[in-house]
Amino acid sequence: MVFSSLKFIFIFLPVFMIAYSLPAIGLKDDPKTATQYRNFVIFAGSVLFYSFGVKKPVYILLFLLTVMLNFIVAQFIENSRYLRKLWLTFGVLFNFWWLIFFKYWSFGTENINHFFHQSFTVKDIILPIGISFYTFQNVSYIIDVYRKKAKAEKNLVNYGAYISMFPQLIAGPIVTFDHVAKELRSRTHTIQKVEDGLKTFTIGLGYKVLIANQIGGLWSDISAIGYESISSKLAWLGIFAYSFQLYFDFCGYSLMAIGLGRIMGFELPRNFDHPYMSLTMTEFWRRWHMTLGSWFKDYIYIPLGGNRKGDGRMVFNMLIVWLFTGLWHGASWNFVLWGLVLFLIIMSEKFWTGKVLNKVKPLGHLYMLLIIPLTWLLFAITDFHELGIYFKRLIPFLPQKTYAVMENDYVEYWTKYWKYFALGLLFSTRIPEFIYKKMKNSIITALALLAVFWMAVYCMVKGLDDPFMYFRF
Incomplete structure (x- = not known):
């Protein structure tokens, strides 16, 4: 599903906005709970949006795995006294491994076969949509936590909303965590x-x-x-x-x-x-x-x-x-x-x-x-x-x-x-x-x-x- 499609404009977006706007009716006096509800709607709605574009359902599980693992790794980086660099290295390697496998594995194998006269099997690997963008965001997040430029997010729903936010999930802009951290916890909604x-x-x-x-x-x-x-x-x-x-x-x-x-x-x-x-x-x-x-x-x-x-x-x-x-x-x-x-x-x-x-x-x-x-x-x-x-x-x-x-x-x-x-x-x-x-x-x-x-x-x-x-x- 793309933004310039009738399904997105006249079905997905109206349904999403109705669900997103419900706290304006029932949670006027509890802005913290309303924000948490809206973040959950962003997370769930964005995963649904993502599911319309992926070729294989297992890619949705991979996406959720990367969200969960980077969320956990950031906690270890922030709370570890001696193993911070080790956790950062693990997180960076984990993220880039999937990008390398899906995006460059076939390319690398073809060139090894060509230059070294080998006959390794070249599989036609389908690239998960948006992986280049959400990989960069995950990596920037754990690096910023390591540098103490950002604090590790303690709420999985908030972090999931940050990574999966459907407006920027598929093709950017690439948003660093510190850019939206405050808005994930508290933001205003106005007619303007x-x-x-x-x-x-x-x-x-x-x-x-x-x-x-x-x-x-x-x-x-x-x-x-x-x-x-x-x-x-x-x-x-x-x-x-x-x-x-x-x-x-x-x-x-x-x-x-x-x-x-x-x-x-x-x-x-x-x-x-x-x-x-x-x-x-x-x-x-x-x-x-x-x-x-x-x-x-x-x-x-x-x-x-x-x-x-x-x-x-x-x-x-x-x-x-x-x-x-x-x-x-x-x-x-x-x-x-x-x-x-x-x-x-x-x-x-x-x-x-x-x-x-x-x-x-x-x-x-x-x-x-x-x-x-x-x-x-x-x-x-x-x-x-x-x-x-x-x-x-x-x-x-x-x-x-x-x-x-x-x-x-x-x-x-x-x-x-x-x-x-x-x-x-x-x-x-x-x-x-x-x-x-x-x-x-x-x-x-x-x-x-x-x-x-x-x-x-x-x-x-x-x-x-x-x-x-x-x-x-």
């Missing part, structure tokens, strides 16, 4: 929060259904045609379309998650800050998937030494971070290459090009206009042979095989998709956000968002909705 949450959810729904899904049709069309049969101009249109699709798909999901969290009284962290307006790739990755970037900074980069031990060690630490970033996104060599390319670009900006790009803004924007879609190309195509074909289509003066290509094929697709490019470009800027903040409480904004909601519903009824792209990561 519900209204703000519904508005944010609707904006995210519009991003996903009305922009990402629609412009994503161009990338699907190109994939169906075959990369070898498209012109250079259509190839560029396609990779720009993919760039917009990825951004509005994931940003839309994050906004829906933040909106749902606000309805329930939580302030989930912002995950995107107009990254396509960046002047450098360094700035871009401070604005894109910000909670993932913060996680790698706090739990990988800084523990490795950060930039405290000289430039050489800093470069090495950054290399490790970007290798992990690539592999986190997928068990495939194209993601490793993607991470390495980003590392090289960011290091070149730090030591050579960054100052000029930040100072000469038109040059910075032109640079990013080219570099963003080229890096997403490495992200989008997992097969290196197909990747090579597409790259040559982008740069037609490179030597390439002769294929039947309609040189004006881009005209038809530009005519069909230009309005979605225009929307993508506009909503990549701060202009709509600026206008929204100025007119947030006006009747015009309410009517506009109502129109967005029902247009999105119409698209969903017509089958013009797709699963979120980041679910597979």
